[in-house]
Amino acid sequence: MTESFEPKITAFVCNWCTYAGADLTGTSRINYQSNVRVLRVPCTGRIDFMLLMKAFQKGSDGVIVSGCHPNDCHYTSGNYHARRRWMVYKDLMDFMGVDTNRVTFSWVSAAEGARWAQLVNEVTDNIRNLGPYAEYKALAVAGIE
């Protein structure tokens, strides 16, 4: 791995908890690594598995998916639905040989600014160790002359 590798990480976060939590990280002046690109969606229930797929398709090395803790969903049940979907999708990714170490699912509430910083740092370090997701990136050019 070249030393200059900086992972690209896409984070899908819900508007009501994790996005507000990440906002709190900023207003609390907590420093954390800048490898993550945050995409805000209304609710974790909106995070279709195809969004995760698209992130890898477009060259992410890792993905974070985060929302409200169970029982705290702004729309009562979006995160419960999302949780079921991830349970199956994670299994399926593993079955097809996609590296599930590159996808991190997490609950971060609006009050957990420090936790968000810690999560991003951990994930970034982890992905930095794993290196670029060369396997997936090679797909885009495989078989095209």
Add this chain to the structure above:
Amino acid sequence: MEALKQKAKELLQKGDVKAVLGYAVGTGNVRRPHFARTPEQVDRLVLDEKCTQNLATYLTKHEVKHLGKVAVVALPATQRALLQLVAERQLRDDAICLLAMDGTEVKVLPSGAAVEQHLALKTDAMPTADKAMIEKLMAMTREQRWAYWQQELSRCVKCYACRNSCPMCYCEHCTMDCNRPQWVPVASHALGNLEYHMVRAMHLAGRCVECGECGRACPVGIPVHLLTFFAEESTAKQFGQRAGHSTKLDYALSTFKPDDKETFIR
């Protein structure tokens, strides 16, 4: 066989059904679907071990729905597919009339409840060879599985036969045909192939009745049915409900329990 034809003719003559859907001999001695709309056409029906296709696929098509009530010669997989289609409100419960073989006897199953009762006597779906293959794949390392699927999927030409043969793939506007946004690359190269099959399996998780029609339909012999079987098994194991066992079940991924147990969310 004679009993089946007898029953089919009876239903047509009494006007209970407008057509009987079963199998007939096609070119090259293969078995193909056959709609018998008159008692004379019933004579072409056959039923033997070569008849494997899941006929439920046809019942959601407009031209078949316009025929009126149809009786279907139903293998266990077809019966499960019909239950699932009723559960997903694609067919009305009273639109069902199945002709199921029970030994040499023909049973007419006129409703979802009757099908459920009949199916309860049967053992479960997945063939042992497929089960063994899934176990073999899960025993491999992740890199080996990746290599396996890359190799298999490299033959895929994206003909969508797996989608079109599936009784549960009835959406009029499939994500695969949608190009705004273009979720999955259309070309049949490595990326598009992997993602197409991932999307197909995920959209069938909790809905697959494990008939294996997609795998049989594949012209290049990719075991695509293993993907949907696996997704279905994963749902069944984690949420304790199986597709195609009742007309009353909710889709596993559109409902939830507050105490669903997972191990990976931090």
